[in-house]
Amino acid sequence: MNVLVVKVGGAFLDDTAIASAFFEAIRASQQQIVLVHGGGNAVERLFNDLKLPSEKIDGLRVTPKSQIQYVVGALAGTVNKQLCALAQQAKLNPVGLSLFDGNMTQATKVSPQLGNVGSVSCTDKRLLSTLLSADYLPIISSIGADKDGELLNVNADQAAVVIAKLLGSPLVLLSDVAGVLDDSKALIPQLTHQHISDLIDAGTIKDGMSVKVIAALDAANAIGQPVHIASWRNSQLLGSLADKQRAFAGTTIMPDKPLSKEERKAL
Numbered sequence: 438m439n440v441l442v443v444k445v446g447g448a449f450l451d452d453t454a455i456a457s458a459f460f461e462a463i464r465a466s467q468q469q470i471v472l473v474h475g476g477g478n479a480v481e482r483l484f485n486d487l488k489l490p491s492e493k494i495d496g497l498r499v500t501p502k503s504q505i506q507y508v509v510g511a512l513a514g515t516v517n518k519q520l521c522a523l524a525q526q527a528k529l530n531p532v533g534l535s536l537f538d539g540n541m542t543q544a545t546k547v548s549p550q551l552g553n554v555g556s557v558s559c560t561d562k563r564l565l566s567t568l569l570s571a572d573y574l575p576i577i578s579s580i581g582a583d584k585d586g587e588l589l590n591v592n593a594d595q596a597a598v599v600i601a602k603l604l605g606s607p608l609v610l611l612s613d614v615a616g617v618l619d620d621s622k623a624l625i626p627q628l629t630h631q632h633i634s635d636l637i638d639a640g641t642i643k644d645g646m647s648v649k650v651i652a653a654l655d656a657a658n659a660i661g662q663p664v665h666i667a668s669w670r671n672s673q674l675l676g677s678l679a680d681k682q683r684a685f686a687g688t689t690i691m692p693d694k695p696l697s698k699e700e701r702k703a704l
């Protein structure tokens with residue numbers, strides 16, 4: 438199946454005109470897509486309105502058990518349903534999901550310090566395969582569940598990576614920034630494992646971007662293909678969705694060892 442996993446985050450989710458144009462481009466491209474979304478901005482706004490404190494450690498939001506209900510409401514609720522409504526308006530067939538629907542993934546708590554924050558591993562791809570073969574557009578929020586039935590907040594880049602691994606599909610992470618930037622704010626077109634470690638050690642890559650590049654490298658190694666980090670603001674983006682060469686402007690994260698076509702087919 439020729440499926441592309443696309444993750445959208447940042448201010449994209451606050452701009453319904455941009456999201457609508459994106460869904461129109463998906464329809465025009467006839468490319469099968471699984472969309473994974475974040476919504477950290479929506480969570481921030483809700484926490485502000487509720488006068489709740491908001492803290493991140495190394496790019497991950499501290500989520501006390503008492504606050505997970507608000508994160509779920511914002512991400513699996515408002516943001517997911519808003520995206521589904523815009524996709525439906527663009528005459529696509531959206532199905533709004535979370536990470537554990539159809540037993541797609543299993544989450545576990547990352548650390549007591551982070552509270553209800555999860556990391557996820559792949560379990561079952563049948564639901565996604567069924568939806569894709571019937572021409573539905575899966576739109577997945579980054580809410581997971583652990584084996585004790587607790588809801589967990591998963592970073593949306595990590596969520597997208599687990600979906601790409603599950604399907605063995607190429608992955609594009611779309612953000613507010615053009616890609617990974619160097620100390621002079623110039624775009625770095627390509628990054629290898631060693632280069633990523635050096636830039637994180639030097640503090641050039643940090644916060645949300647360090648979570649993103651580590652997740653992208655993990656996905657690149659698992660699927661044996663480069664992963665792209667690009668901006669949804671880039672005017673070439675919508676054309677790139679239909680481009681089988683995956684010529685996305687932005688930063689390309691290289692796998693340690695690319696897989697052959699045969700190895701990729703076996704995924």
Ligand SMILES: Nc1ncnc2c1ncn2[C@@H]1O[C@H](COP(=O)(O)OP(=O)(O)O)[C@@H](O)[C@H]1O
Binds near residue numbers: 447611614617646
């Ligand atoms: N070297 C870097 N290049 C680009 N962005 C970086 C870098 N280091 C840290 N960042 C920060 O990471 C942010 C992108 O990560 P994040 O906010 O998690 O994106 P998103 O919400 O789209 O997933 C940028 O807006 C920037 O503030």
Ligand SMILES: CC(=O)N[C@@H](CCC(=O)OP(=O)(O)O)C(=O)O
Binds near residue numbers: 478498508579591
């Ligand atoms: C654990 C953790 O940090 N979860 C993220 C989930 C949303 C997200 O990742 O949204 P963006 O992709 O828009 O940044 C959060 O609460 O912000």
